[in-house]
Amino acid sequence: MADPLLFHPHTYDPAHFDPETRRLLRATVDWFEERGKRRLIEDYRSRAWLGDFLEFAAEERLFATFLTPASAAGQEDQRWDTARIAALNEIFGFYGLDYWYAWQVTILGLGPVWQSDNAAARSRAAELLSQGEVFAFGLSEKTHGADIYSTDMLLEPDGDGGFRATGSKYYIGNGNAAGLVSVFGRRTDVEGPDGYVFFAADSRHPSYHLVKNVVDSSKYVSEFRLEDYPVAPEDVLHTGSAAFDAALNTVNVGKFNLCTASIGICEHAMYEAVTHAHGRILYGRPVTAFPHVRRELADAYVRLVGMKLFSDRAVDYFRSAGPEDRRYLLFNPMTKMKVTTEGEKVIDLMWDVIAAKGFEKDNYFSQAAVEIRGLPKLEGTVHVNLALILKFMRNHLLEPVEHPAVPTRLDAADDAFLFRQGPARGLGSVRFHDWRAAYDAYAELPNVARFREQADALCEFVATVAPDEKQSRDLDFLLSVGQLFALVVHGQLILEQARLTDLDESVLDELFSVLVRDFSGHAVELHGKDSATEEQQRWALGAVRRPVVDEARSARVWERVEALAGAYEMKP
Numbered sequence: 001m002a003d004p005l006l007f008h009p010h011t012y013d014p015a016h017f018d019p020e021t022r023r024l025l026r027a028t029v030d031w032f033e034e035r036g037k038r039r040l041i042e043d044y045r046s047r048a049w050l051g052d053f054l055e056f057a058a059e060e061r062l063f064a065t066f067l068t069p070a071s072a073a074g075q076e077d078q079r080w081d082t083a084r085i086a087a088l089n090e091i092f093g094f095y096g097l098d099y100w101y102a103w104q105v106t107i108l109g110l111g112p113v114w115q116s117d118n119a120a121a122r123s124r125a126a127e128l129l130s131q132g133e134v135f136a137f138g139l140s141e142k143t144h145g146a147d148i149y150s151t152d153m154l155l156e157p158d159g160d161g162g163f164r165a166t167g168s169k170y171y172i173g174n175g176n177a178a179g180l181v182s183v184f185g186r187r188t189d190v191e192g193p194d195g196y197v198f199f200a201a202d203s204r205h206p207s208y209h210l211v212k213n214v215v216d217s218s219k220y221v222s223e224f225r226l227e228d229y230p231v232a233p234e235d236v237l238h239t240g241s242a243a244f245d246a247a248l249n250t251v252n253v254g255k256f257n258l259c260t261a262s263i264g265i266c267e268h269a270m271y272e273a274v275t276h277a278h279g280r281i282l283y284g285r286p287v288t289a290f291p292h293v294r295r296e297l298a299d300a301y302v303r304l305v306g307m308k309l310f311s312d313r314a315v316d317y318f319r320s321a322g323p324e325d326r327r328y329l330l331f332n333p334m335t336k337m338k339v340t341t342e343g344e345k346v347i348d349l350m351w352d353v354i355a356a357k358g359f360e361k362d363n364y365f366s367q368a369a370v371e372i373r374g375l376p377k378l379e380g381t382v383h384v385n386l387a388l389i390l391k392f393m394r395n396h397l398l399e400p401v402e403h404p405a406v407p408t409r410l411d412a413a414d415d416a417f418l419f420r421q422g423p424a425r426g427l428g429s430v431r432f433h434d435w436r437a438a439y440d441a442y443a444e445l446p447n448v449a450r451f452r453e454q455a456d457a458l459c460e461f462v463a464t465v466a467p468d469e470k471q472s473r474d475l476d477f478l479l480s481v482g483q484l485f486a487l488v489v490h491g492q493l494i495l496e497q498a499r500l501t502d503l504d505e506s507v508l509d510e511l512f513s514v515l516v517r518d519f520s521g522h523a524v525e526l527h528g529k530d531s532a533t534e535e536q537q538r539w540a541l542g543a544v545r546r547p548v549v550d551e552a553r554s555a556r557v558w559e560r561v562e563a564l565a566g567a568y569e570m571k572p
Helices: 019-035 037-046 051-060 062-067 082-095 097-114 119-130 241-254 257-279 291-319 328-359 365-377 382-390 393-398 436-440 446-464 475-501 505-527 534-542 551-562
Strands: 135-138 154-157 163-173 180-187 196-201 208-213 221-231 236-239
Touching: 019 037, 019 051, 019 062, 019 082, 051 062, 051 097, 062 082, 062 097, 062 119, 082 097, 082 257, 082 291, 097 119, 097 135, 097 163, 097 180, 097 236, 097 241, 097 257, 097 365, 119 180, 119 196, 135 163, 163 180, 163 196, 180 241, 196 221, 196 241, 236 241, 241 328, 257 291, 257 328, 257 365, 257 551, 291 328, 291 475, 291 505, 291 551, 328 365, 328 382, 328 475, 382 475, 393 446, 393 475, 436 446, 436 475, 446 475, 446 505, 446 534, 475 505, 505 534, 505 551
Parallel strands: 135 180, 154 180
Antiparallel strands: 154 163, 163 221, 180 196, 196 236, 208 221
């Protein structure tokens, strides 16, 4: 029997979606399943370009259906629906991150277009999608990375209302094949933010020079260079500060997809790991009979469930966002940082159990162990996202306000606000509902209550011994604080989703026993920071808690883990 909390290809039926979404998701699963494990792994090992996959996607109009907003739609089922996009991310992650990557960077490339008032460019993008083309997002540069203040893509006015663009971009996915590349640059005749420009380029144009794939992978993470590339007025997507905002707002939309891709990777790897461990006999007993193995696999399982709960609930906040409700701006870096680093922990826990098996070339796990590392690093770094998360800490913990309840959002609606987010500033003005309500709803669960003590202690820290001006410049210290705050937010959305889905309380309490340990670990780390004051050190040790142990609860969770043995095996 399939575990209802995990994706299972043989029983997957997304009946909560409309018929066409349901058909396309199922067709995608069937395409991969029919392809088989041997072909999937061989394509990964040989670094084959994804031509046959993109051909399938074009025939099914998969990208066109899922990635054309209603405002540009030519068909009834086309819309930008974060819930079904998240579902497809999970499927792609389950079968291979290379497939997800081609889709993910298409999403990024479309971001500046769908935010643009340029009707001709929007129409062109919709037509290219209908033809099965992929897109690219030309933001990063070799010298400056994603520091868009310092872009060296220069646009010189041509005297006819257009420009000639010269410069290079680096780490640009799909740069080898994109029908449209959204490129960020600056004018040579205008200083400061008013000189920024986002424009549309074509990778097939003779002035577009593909340099190389900078990674050894099926993913084409390109370096390209424009040499005197003609940018016509109809190619300009944004100018001035709107171009800067389009860059950051595109990241808000597109990098959210990292979390559900990491979930898919972990799910496939977990089926393999538990099956192998349970079938291996060591010292006359199955490996899964050893207590430390059971703990590691159970921890991996509940962490994975937590990743899914948080991500599913974050979708609701994205879909319900508007000018007066921008809570998604906290939950977005949380998905990029917290969920993806949880994915690394899940893989590491399982790898400690299966050991050498995790290196074998005929398993999915070996690629999962590699690919899971990239997701926390595809949007800046963990440090970048933690620093962003910290901007919301005081308002979230200490100054809640009333917000209308956000329902589960699986409706077939277009998430139009994501392409009219407005200026990418004012994070300090974002306000949140009271996080305590989610914890109060499960106050009877021992480890939720124990973790709530730690969350309340963090509020005390912020109110009484928060970093002073000097410490506020010590990023090393601040990042430890950020990890503590991230855990509170992580737990909050997990609990909200648990209530909405009536999650098994044994699983939930076992998950919070892990979070209690995590909080204690980060508190001890903060205690040891060079700049921690005596008051902060005392606070840190005072926030350490021991999880509440319940052998019967742990046994019930283990039964769920053990049932994964042999539950799914991809056909050869």
